[in-house]
Amino acid sequence: MNVIRSVLWCALVGACSSNAHAVLEPILEHGEWSAETGLEYRYFKDPGEFGQSQHAAAVRLSAEYFTSWNDDMDLFTFRPYLLLDFQDSERTHFDIREALWIHVGEDWELRSGVTRVFWGKTEFINLVDVINQQDLVDGDDEKLGQPMINLSLVHDWGLFDFYLLLGFRERTYPGTDGRLRTPIPVDTDNAQYSSDTGPNDIDWAARWQRPLNDYVEMGLSLFSGVDREPWYSFNFDLDNPMLVPNYHHKDQLGVELEFLYEGWAVKFEAVGVSSAREEYWAAVTGIEYSFYGLFGTNIDMTLITEFMHDSREDLAPGYLEHDIGIGGRFSFNDEYDTNMLGGFLWDPDTEEKVISLEFERRLYSDLKLEIQAVSVLERGTPEVADTNVEAIADILNSPLFGDDAFSYNEVVEFLAGLIEDEGLQFIFDPNFGLDLLQQVQRMADTSRKISVIESDDYIQLKLTYYY
Amino acid sequence: MLIKNNKIAGILVSFSLLVAAPLFAETPEEKGYNIFKAAEDRDEGYVDNEADMLMILMNKQEATSEREMSVKGLEGKGDEGDMSLMVFLSPKDQKGTALLTHQHKDRDDDQWLYLPALKRVKKIASSKKSGPFMGSEFSFEDIGGQSIEDYTYKYLRDETYEGQDCFVVESYPVDKNSGYTRIVTWVDKEHYRTLKAEFYDRKKSHLKTLTASGFKQYEGKFWRPGEMLMVNHQTGRSTILKQNNIKFKTGLSESDFNKNSLKRAR
Numbered sequence: 001m002n003v004i005r006s007v008l009w010c011a012l013v014g015a016c017s018s019n020a021h022a023v024l025e026p027i028l029e030h031g032e033w034s035a036e037t038g039l040e041y042r043y044f045k046d047p048g049e050f051g052q053s054q055h056a057a058a059v060r061l062s063a064e065y066f067t068s069w070n071d072d073m074d075l076f077t078f079r080p081y082l083l084l085d086f087q088d089s090e091r092t093h094f095d096i097r098e099a100l101w102i103h104v105g106e107d108w109e110l111r112s113g114v115t116r117v118f119w120g121k122t123e124f125i126n127l128v129d130v131i132n133q134q135d136l137v138d139g140d141d142e143k144l145g146q147p148m149i150n151l152s153l154v155h156d157w158g159l160f161d162f163y164l165l166l167g168f169r170e171r172t173y174p175g176t177d178g179r180l181r182t183p184i185p186v187d188t189d190n191a192q193y194s195s196d197t198g199p200n201d202i203d204w205a206a207r208w209q210r211p212l213n214d215y216v217e218m219g220l221s222l223f224s225g226v227d228r229e230p231w232y233s234f235n236f237d238l239d240n241p242m243l244v245p246n247y248h249h250k251d252q253l254g255v256e257l258e259f260l261y262e263g264w265a266v267k268f269e270a271v272g273v274s275s276a277r278e279e280y281w282a283a284v285t286g287i288e289y290s291f292y293g294l295f296g297t298n299i300d301m302t303l304i305t306e307f308m309h310d311s312r313e314d315l316a317p318g319y320l321e322h323d324i325g326i327g328g329r330f331s332f333n334d335e336y337d338t339n340m341l342g343g344f345l346w347d348p349d350t351e352e353k354v355i356s357l358e359f360e361r362r363l364y365s366d367l368k369l370e371i372q373a374v375s376v377l378e379r380g381t382p383e384v385a386d387t388n389v390e391a392i393a394d395i396l397n398s399p400l401f402g403d404d405a406f407s408y409n410e411v412v413e414f415l416a417g418l419i420e421d422e423g424l425q426f427i428f429d430p431n432f433g434l435d436l437l438q439q440v441q442r443m444a445d446t447s448r449k450i451s452v453i454e455s456d457d458y459i460q461l462k463l464t465y466y467y
Numbered sequence: 468m469l470i471k472n473n474k475i476a477g478i479l480v481s482f483s484l485l486v487a488a489p490l491f492a493e494t495p496e497e498k499g500y501n502i503f504k505a506a507e508d509r510d511e512g513y514v515d516n517e518a519d520m521l522m523i524l525m526n527k528q529e530a531t532s533e534r535e536m537s538v539k540g541l542e543g544k545g546d547e548g549d550m551s552l553m554v555f556l557s558p559k560d561q562k563g564t565a566l567l568t569h570q571h572k573d574r575d576d577d578q579w580l581y582l583p584a585l586k587r588v589k590k591i592a593s594s595k596k597s598g599p600f601m602g603s604e605f606s607f608e609d610i611g612g613q614s615i616e617d618y619t620y621k622y623l624r625d626e627t628y629e630g631q632d633c634f635v636v637e638s639y640p641v642d643k644n645s646g647y648t649r650i651v652t653w654v655d656k657e658h659y660r661t662l663k664a665e666f667y668d669r670k671k672s673h674l675k676t677l678t679a680s681g682f683k684q685y686e687g688k689f690w691r692p693g694e695m696l697m698v699n700h701q702t703g704r705s706t707i708l709k710q711n712n713i714k715f716k717t718g719l720s721e722s723d724f725n726k727n728s729l730k731r732a733r
Contacts (some may be wrong), residue, residue, distance in 0.1 A: 034559070049678065053679075066733070075731060075733075102731060104731075106720075106722055109731075116586055117586060118585055118587045152723065152727055154725050154727060159725070159727070209726075214574055214575070217590060247571070260590055260592050262592065262593075263592060263594050265592065290592060290595070292594055292595050292598050293597060293646075295597060298599050300595070300598060333598055333599045333602055334602045335524045335531060335532045335600075335602035335603075336532075336602070337560075337561065337602065354645070362558060362560060365558050365559075366558070366559055366560075367559045371588065466559035466560055466562075
C-alpha cells in the first residue's frame with residue numbers, strides 16, 4: 001500500500017507540479033463531511049467446518065469528504081473506509097475507497113487518484129468489469145480503491161475513457177477464524193507474481209461506449225494488466241498448509257451490449273482473454289422483462305434469466321463457468337425505498353444450486369435495514385479418498401496440480417522430498433496427513449467450485465446509519 | 468427540468484403577454500392545442516435553469532418523509548428536446564442518486580439513473596413512466612418534461628378558478644404507456660399558467676389532482692410556482708413539491724448533461 005500511496009501522491013502533485021500548493025489549498029477549504037456506520041450480524045446454520053463460530057459480527061465505518069472549487073470545474077472526494085470484524089482478524093481492514101480529484105473541461109474530464117469504476121450491463125456476473133480488485137473478504141460486490149489517472153472524452157462518436165492504472169491491489173481473503181473461507185487458508189502475505197508482472201505495475205485500459213440506435217447501447221473495452229483473479233498454488237508445508245495466490249498479466253477485449261424495448265431488456269457481455277498461461281473466452285447473455293405496476297399496485301417486478309459460459313469449462317477459477325441464473329427484483333416504489341431481490345443459480349452439469357434472497361428498506365430517515373439470506377441447496381460434495389495413495393493419485397491426475405499444470409514440478413518435488421524423509425511407507429499411513437491431502441484433493445477437483453469455498457447457509461442483517 | 472411540462476410543467480411554466488393570434492372558427496381540438504402551444508411559446512428562450520426542490524410525502528394526516536433534490540435544465544435548440552439532471556441530496560442513503568433525461572420530440576425520451584453505491588449508470592425503460600417517482604404521488608411522466616406532441620387536446624369551457632379566468636382543456640396522452648386516459652387542466656388566460664390539473668387513470672376514474680400556487684415571475688417572463696400539491700384521491704396520500712433558489716441563464720451547456728456529469732452530480 002505504501003508504494004501505491006506514494007504513486008498516488010506523485011500523480012496528484014505531479015499533475016500540477018508548477019504549484020502544488022495551489023492545488024492542495026482549495027482541497028482543504030469549504031469541504032463538507034458525511035459519514036455512515038454499519039452494524040452487520042451473520043448467523044450461520046451450522047458451526048464452521050474448522051471450528052469457526054456460528055455467529056459473526058462486524059462494524060463498518062465510512063466517511064466522505066467532498067469539496068469543489070473553480071466554479072465546480074474541480075472536485076475532490078476523499079472516502080476512507082474501515083471494516084472491523086470481531087471474529088476474523090483478516091476481515092478487519094482499512095481501505096481508501098476514494099481519494100479522487102476530477103478536473104472538468106468542456107468535452108473532457110481528468111480523474112486522478114484512487115477510485116472505483118464499474119463496467120458492465122448484466123446482473124449475475126460482470127465479466128468485463130476489470131479495473132478494481134474485488135474486496136472479497138468484505139462481500140461479493142465490494143471493490144478495493146484503485147489508483148489511476150483516467151481521461152474521459154465526450155465525443156459525437158460516444159464516450160471514450162483511457163486509464164493508466166498505477167500499481168496493483170491484491171485480493172483480500174477471509175482468515176482461519178472467518179466463515180466462507182477455503183479449506184486451506186490463503187497466504188495473503190506471500191502472493192507470487194509471474195515474471196511479466198508485479199505489484200507496482202503500471203497497467204492500462206480503455207473503454208468506448210455509445211448508443212447504436214434508439215434501443216441499443218454498446219461498449220468495447222481493452223485491458224492490459226495484472227489479472228485481478230489469481231491462480232493458487234499449494235505451499236507444500238504440511239505443518240502450515242497455505243494456498244498461495246499467483247498473479248499473472250493478461251490482455252482482455254470486452255464487449256457489452258444492451259437492448260431495451262418496452263419492458264424487455266436483452267443484455268450481453270463477453271471477454272476474450274490472452275495470457276502467457278491461457279487463452280479463453282467467456283460470455284453471459286441475459287433476458288429481462290419488467291412488469292410495471294404489478295396487479296394495480298405500485299410494485300414493479302423484473303424477471304431476469306442469464307446464461308453464463310466460460311470456454312475453460314471446469315478449469316475456470318470462478319464457479320459461474322456454465323451456469324444458469326434466474327432472478328426476480330421487486331421494487332415497491334414506496335417512501336421507504338423497499339426493494340427485494342431473489343436469485344437462483346444452477347449449474348446443470350454439476351447440479352450445484354445456490355439461492356439468495358435480499359431485502360432492503362429505510363426504517364427512519366437516516367437508518368437503513370438490509371437482510372440477506374444465502375442457501376446452498378446442492379454443493380456437489382466431491383468424493384475424497386480414504387488413503388494417502390488414492391489422494392496422491394487423484395491430485396496427480398487433476399488438471400490443476402497434475403501433468404502439464406503450473407505446479408506439477410513442485411508437486412513431484414514435494415512428494416519426492418516426503419519419500420526421502422519419511423520413507424515410502426508414509427503413503428500407506430492414514431495418520432500421516434490424510435486430512436490435508438483430502439483438502440488438496442477437494443481443491444484439485446475443478447468441477448466442484450462451490451464445495452471448495454466453505455458453503456454454509458447463512459442470514460445476514462445489516463443496519464446502516466447515515467450522518 | 469424544473470418541472471416544466473405542459474401539465475405539471477406547465478405549472479412551472481408561464482408566459483408573457485405576447486398572445487398567440489386568436490384564430491377564427493377553431494374547433495375545440497384546435498383551440499385546446501393552441502392554448503397549450505401558446506403556453507409553450509411563452510416559455511421559449513429560458514435557455515437554462517437551476518433550482519432546489521423539497522418533496523414532502525404525506526399520508527392522510529401528516530408528513531411522513533422528505534426528500535431534497537437539486538435540478539438543472541437546459542432548453543433544447545431547434546428540434547432538440549430539453550435536457551435535465553436531477554440529483555438527490557436526501558434521504559441520505561440515496562445521496563448522489565441522479566436522474567439524467569434527454570427529451571425527444573419525435574420518440575421516447577432517454578433516461579439514465581446513476582447509483583452511487585455501485586458506481587453504475589442504468590438506462591431506464593420508457594415503459595416505467597407511469598410508475599411513482601421516488602415513492603411520491605408524482606409519477607415519472609409527471610416529473611419528466613413533456614412536449615406538446617405527447618398529447619392531443621380538446622378545449623372544454625371557460626371557468627373561473629380562485630378568482631382567475633381560466634381555459635379548461637382536456638388532453639389525451641398519445642403514448643400507450645401513460646398511466647392516464649385524460650387530464651383536465653385549468654390554464655389562466657392572463658399568463659397561460661397551469662393552476663390545476665385533474666388526472667384520470669386507465670380505468671377512467673379520477674386518480675389525482677394537482678394544484679399549483681406561489682407563482683413568481685423570473686427574468687421578466689417566466690412564471691414558476693413555488694409549491695405544487697398532488698393529491699391521490701384513491702389512497703388519500705399526497706405529496707408537496709416546493710422549489711426555491713430558482714435561477715435562469717446560469718451558463719449551463721450540453722456538457723453538463725451527459726453520463727460523466729451524471730456521475731459527478733452533487
